[in-house]
Amino acid sequence: MKVTDKDVAYVADLANLELTADERTGMLRDLNSILEYMDRLNELDTTNVPPMAQVSDRYGVDESKAGSERFAYASREDVVEGLRKSLPHEEALANAPDADEDFFRVPKVIER
Amino acid sequence: MDPISLTTDSLTIDSLTIDAARTAIQQRKTTALALAEAHYARIQKEDGQIGAFLTLSKERALEQADRIDRMAAEGKPLPPLGGVPVGIKDVMSTRGLRTTAGSKILESYIPPYDCTAVARMEAAGAVVLGKLNCDEFAMGSSTENSAFHPVRNPRDLSRVPGGSSGGSAAAVAADMAVVTLGSDTGGSIRQPAAFCGVVGLMPTYGRVSRYGLIAFASSLDHIGPLTKTVKDAAIVLKTIAGRDPMDATSADVPVPDYIAELEKPVRGMKIGVATEYFADGLDDEVRQAVESAIDKLKSQGCEIVPVSLPHTPYAIPTYYIIATAEASANLARYDGVRYSRRAQGVKTLSEMYRRSRDEGFGAEVKRRIMLGTYALSAGYYDAYYLKAQKVRTLLTRDFDEAFRKVDAILTPTSPTAAFRLGEKSNDPLSMYLADIYTVTADLAGIPGISIPCGQTKENLPIGLQILGKHFDESTILRVAHAYEQAV
Numbered sequence: 098m099k100v101t102d103k104d105v106a107y108v109a110d111l112a113n114l115e116l117t118a119d120e121r122t123g124m125l126r127d128l129n130s131i132l133e134y135m136d137r138l139n140e141l142d143t144t145n146v147p148p149m150a151q152v153s154d155r156y157g158v159d160e161s162k163a164g165s166e167r168f169a170y171a172s173r174e175d176v177v178e179g180l181r182k183s184l185p186h187e188e189a190l191a192n193a194p195d196a197d198e199d200f201f202r203v204p205k206v207i208e209r
Numbered sequence: 210m211d212p213i214s215l216t217t218d219s220l221t222i223d224s225l226t227i228d229a230a231r232t233a234i235q236q237r238k239t240t241a242l243a244l245a246e247a248h249y250a251r252i253q254k255e256d257g258q259i260g261a262f263l264t265l266s267k268e269r270a271l272e273q274a275d276r277i278d279r280m281a282a283e284g285k286p287l288p289p290l291g292g293v294p295v296g297i298k299d300v301m302s303t304r305g306l307r308t309t310a311g312s313k314i315l316e317s318y319i320p321p322y323d324c325t326a327v328a329r330m331e332a333a334g335a336v337v338l339g340k341l342n343c344d345e346f347a348m349g350s351s352t353e354n355s356a357f358h359p360v361r362n363p364r365d366l367s368r369v370p371g372g373s374s375g376g377s378a379a380a381v382a383a384d385m386a387v388v389t390l391g392s393d394t395g396g397s398i399r400q401p402a403a404f405c406g407v408v409g410l411m412p413t414y415g416r417v418s419r420y421g422l423i424a425f426a427s428s429l430d431h432i433g434p435l436t437k438t439v440k441d442a443a444i445v446l447k448t449i450a451g452r453d454p455m456d457a458t459s460a461d462v463p464v465p466d467y468i469a470e471l472e473k474p475v476r477g478m479k480i481g482v483a484t485e486y487f488a489d490g491l492d493d494e495v496r497q498a499v500e501s502a503i504d505k506l507k508s509q510g511c512e513i514v515p516v517s518l519p520h521t522p523y524a525i526p527t528y529y530i531i532a533t534a535e536a537s538a539n540l541a542r543y544d545g546v547r548y549s550r551r552a553q554g555v556k557t558l559s560e561m562y563r564r565s566r567d568e569g570f571g572a573e574v575k576r577r578i579m580l581g582t583y584a585l586s587a588g589y590y591d592a593y594y595l596k597a598q599k600v601r602t603l604l605t606r607d608f609d610e611a612f613r614k615v616d617a618i619l620t621p622t623s624p625t626a627a628f629r630l631g632e633k634s635n636d637p638l639s640m641y642l643a644d645i646y647t648v649t650a651d652l653a654g655i656p657g658i659s660i661p662c663g664q665t666k667e668n669l670p671i672g673l674q675i676l677g678k679h680f681d682e683s684t685i686l687r688v689a690h691a692y693e694q695a696v
Contacts, residue, residue, distance in 0.1 A: 100583070104583070108579055109579065113566055114567060114575060115564060115567045120572075120575070127637055130637075134526060135526040143603070147599070147602055148599050152428070152605070152654030156414075156460075156680065168457075180454055188321045192321075192547065193546065193548065194546075194549075203546055204557055204561050
C-alpha cells in the first residue's frame, strides 16, 4: 500500500476536507488502486523531455515572436474597469451565505 | 423537399435542425414562441423519465422568442440561430439564472454575468430553454455523479447517456432542444454524443472562450456544441468561436467560414488510422462499425494511412493526474464565504471551510480533490504531476508526428456503447478507463468530433471520432459531413 491512513488525513487537511471515518476508508482504498495504475507512467523514460503545462504557447501563436511577445494580444492596460465594470457591491454580495451591507461575514478568526 | 412541416398548431420538432427552424420562422410558417412552447411541451412530456434539465428559463426564453418574432414580422433577416431553442450545460454561467455545476455546493448560485459562449449564442438569436444536468463539476463519464439526479439515455432508459455532458446529449437525442452546449475536459462532449447517437464537437483548445465556464481543469477545459447534424455543429462553432478579451487563453486565430468549408470534397484527403485505438478492450461491434466507416470514407476517395500514436496507453494516468491536480486548485474557491453553500452551526473559520466542503461536494469530487492534492503535495510532485506533464509532451508529439502524414485521424469515440446505470459507479478506475480514446485530444489540445456510425444489435448508438490538427476544425467537420451524407 502506497497511501496510508496518515497520508489520507494529511492530504484531507491540505484540501480543507474533514471526511467521515467511512469516507477515509473508501479514500484509502480508491487512492491506492488509482495510484497503482498511474505508476505505469514510470515505464517511460522522460529524461530530457520538457514538461507541458498548457498548449497555448505551442499552437496558434506567432512563431516569429519570442516568449511573452507571443501573447501581447492577451494583455491589456492595467487600469480599473479595463474590460468590464466592477460588479456593483450588492451584486457581488448577493450570493454570500452571510453578509452585511459592505462585507462578507465569517465566523470569528481570532480568539481572544 | 422541405423535411419539416411546421405550422403553429401542429409542430413537428423531431430531427429539427437550425436552418429548418430559422427558415420556418423567417417565412412565418411558425413562430419562435411556438417553437419554444413545443420544446417545453416535449420536455414536460419526456424529461420526467430522462432527467436532462435541471432548471428551465421560460421567461428568458419567451422574451428572446418574442424579440425574434418581431424581427421576422418586420421582415428583417434573422441571425444564424434566430429563434432556435437551445440548452446550456449547467457549468456555464447565466446571468440571473441558477447555475449549479451539478453540485449541492452551488445549488442556489445565481451568477451575476453571462458566459461568453452563451452570450454569443443569444446574440445570434438562440432561445435558451434551460440548464442541463451533468456530472458534478463535469467530473464523470455517466452523469451519475450529478448531485441532483442521474440522466437516462433516451435510446435505452436503463443505460447512462455518457458524461459529463449527459444532459446536453440526451436533450438533443430526445428532441428537447435543437442544439446544446457542453464542455469537454477528457471526452465530456464526444463520449455522451456517441452514447446518445448525436454529433458532439470539441474545438481546439483556445478556439472558444471559457469566460464564465465553471473551471474544472483549466489547461484541458473546452466548450463545444452537441447537435443533430454536422452542419449544425459548424453553425454553432462559427457563432461561439474567436478571441475574447475576457479569456486570456482564447486564441488570436482567425475563424474560417466552417459552413462553406463543409461542402468541399474529401477525395484525396489522407485519413490516419492508429492501431493503438483498436487494441484490447474495444468491443467487437464498435470495432466493426468504425472499420466500416473507414471503408465508407475510402470509397469516397480518401486515402487511409496507418499512423502510430505509441504513448496512447499512458494517456489515462497522465490525464487523471493533470486533471485532478488542476481541479484541486480550481475547487479551492468553494469555501462557503462568497457564493457557495455554508454549513450551519460552525464555530470557527477553519471548521466552516471543512464542513461546508464536506457537505457540499459529492464522493467523486472529493476523490479527485484528494488525488490532485496528493499529486501536488511535497514529495509527490515530481513523481506524479511533473511526470504526467512530461508524458503529456510525448502524447502531443505523437500527434504532431502523425499529422505530418495525415489530415485527420479516425478512431472509435468510446470502447463500448452506453453501459448500464450502476454498472461502473462503484469502481472509479473502471469509469476512468471508459475515457481511453477521448482524453488524448484534450491533452494535446487538438479538435475532435464524434458522429453516429451505426448501432449495436441492442440498438445502442456507436460513435466515430475524427481528430484534427490544431485550429483545423474545418477538416474534421468536412470529413464528418462527407460521412454523414454518405450514410
